[in-house]
Amino acid sequence: MNFIFGRFFRLTVGVWICPFRPFFLLTAAHGALAIAWWVGLLAGVLPLPEVAGGPVVWHAHELLFGFATASIAGFLLTAVPEFTGTPSIPRRRLQLLVAIWLAGRIAFALSGTLGVLPAAAFDLGLLALLLAAVAKPLWQQPSRRHLAFFHTLLALGVVHAGFYVTLHSGGDAMAWLRLTIGLLMILIVVALSRISMRLVNDVLETQGGFAAPYLARPPRRNLAIVAIAAYSLGAFLLPGNAVTGWLALAAAAAVFNLLNDWHVGRALGQRWVLIPYLVYWCMALGYATIGWGLLTDSPLTSAGEHLLLVGALGLSVLIVMAVAGRMHSGWGLDHRRWLPLTAGLLLAAALLRGAAGWPLLAGLFAPLLHTAALLWVLAWGVYLLFSWQTLAGPRPDGGQGCDEPVKPQADA
Numbered sequence: 178m179n180f181i182f183g184r185f186f187r188l189t190v191g192v193w194i195c196p197f198r199p200f201f202l203l204t205a206a207h208g209a210l211a212i213a214w215w216v217g218l219l220a221g222v223l224p225l226p227e228v229a230g231g232p233v234v235w236h237a238h239e240l241l242f243g244f245a246t247a248s249i250a251g252f253l254l255t256a257v258p259e260f261t262g263t264p265s266i267p268r269r270r271l272q273l274l275v276a277i278w279l280a281g282r283i284a285f286a287l288s289g290t291l292g293v294l295p296a297a298a299f300d301l302g303l304l305a306l307l308l309a310a311v312a313k314p315l316w317q318q319p320s321r322r323h324l325a326f327f328h329t330l331l332a333l334g335v336v337h338a339g340f341y342v343t344l345h346s347g348g349d350a351m352a353w354l355r356l357t358i359g360l361l362m363i364l365i366v367v368a369l370s371r372i373s374m375r376l377v378n379d380v381l382e383t384q385g386g387f388a389a390p391y392l393a394r395p396p397r398r399n400l401a402i403v404a405i406a407a408y409s410l411g412a413f414l415l416p417g418n419a420v421t422g423w424l425a426l427a428a429a430a431a432v433f434n435l436l437n438d439w440h441v442g443r444a445l446g447q448r449w450v451l452i453p454y455l456v457y458w459c460m461a462l463g464y465a466t467i468g469w470g471l472l473t474d475s476p477l478t479s480a481g482e483h484l485l486l487v488g489a490l491g492l493s494v495l496i497v498m499a500v501a502g503r504m505h506s507g508w509g510l511d512h513r514r515w516l517p518l519t520a521g522l523l524l525a526a527a528l529l530r531g532a533a534g535w536p537l538l539a540g541l542f543a544p545l546l547h548t549a550a551l552l553w554v555l556a557w558g559v560y561l562l563f564s565w566q567t568l569a570g571p572r573p574d575g576g577q578g579c580d581e582p583v584k585p586q587a588d589a
């Protein structure tokens with residue numbers, strides 16, 4: 178037994194070099210497996226253990242607090258030390274966080290038998306430890322320009338606590354999960370505003386001929402954040418009310434307004450610019466679909482929410498993991514064709530899953546749903562195939578920890 182464990186740790190030693198490595202691998206693996214299991218459940222092929230709130234709550238919860246939280250943990254535990262010039266967390270603490278995340282997934286799947294308290298303890302404990310890890314460096318930074326990450330993570334913890342309290346008392350926990358969607362969209366806007374200024378300007382510098390640097394302008398970003406927050410709170414407090422339809426359309430308009438920052442000529446066709454650009458398109462279309470459905474009394478909320486989750490969330494997680502995962506593993510940006518292919522699969526999955534929610538296509542619901550799920554699973558399978566060496570192997574450049582490449586590396 179000791180030999181087996183010793184061999185396992187030797188084979189996975191590269192995974193623990195930097196916090197994003199295990200969490201990015203878990204993000205992709207869990208995203209693929211959870212959706213594959215969900216479709217198998219709907220088809221009657223695979224069973225689902227008894228879960229608190231029922232299978233739909235499990236499906237939504239695992240996308241939001243399994244898939245998304247793993248990606249958030251990997252991103253923040255890597256980005257905050259970089260932004261603030263502080264050291265990364267120790268390896269043993271990272272292993273503890275990964276173990277808590279895994280325990281939360283198992284505990285929630287067995288919540289019908291164990292009750293919700295074990296799952297709540299693990300999931301809320303993970304968020305609390307993440308807050309503890311990033312709070313001090315964010316607050317001690319003189320400019321405090323990255324505090325939005327702390328505030329959003331704190332809000333996620335509060336909403337998740339509300340979810341578990343409601344679930345434990347037998348109430349409608351889905352309302353809390355829908356509120357979580359808004360927080361994730363806000364976090365995407367905050368994160369992409371930081372990442373995009375480097376990505377887009379690097380492309381512009383490479384291509385030349387652009388007079389001014391790209392800027393993610395705070396007024397447009399802040400307007401989008403306020404509009405998304407207003408809709409999310411309105412939908413939580415006044416579900417189904419017509420005013421929430423107008424708020425959803427306002428959120429869509431604010432996100433469309435964000436796209437004006439991205440119209441930078443032919444650089445827009447480059448993958449590092451186009452994929453984040455498509456994130457905002459999916460986000461705007463998602464809120465527009467929700468708003469149209471609410472104002473016309475059509476059941477389009479699910480269609481819009483899946484555009485937000487499969488499209489905006491999926492593509493944003495992909496671009497963050499593709500950029501941070503490569504750069505902080507000692508490799509340069511990956512220019513192989515798998516990345517645009519994976520983005521295309523996620524975009525197609527979002528459009529098909531959104532289409533499945535339109536009443537006019539009700540007769541095609543099952544094939545649209547299954548095709549969208551297949552594309553989603555395939556996308557994360559492709560990511561794992563081409564990123565395993567990067568995330569689980571040694572650094573190729575002699576660098577340490579989460580440092581960016583010491584010298585440019587060839588594509589792996």
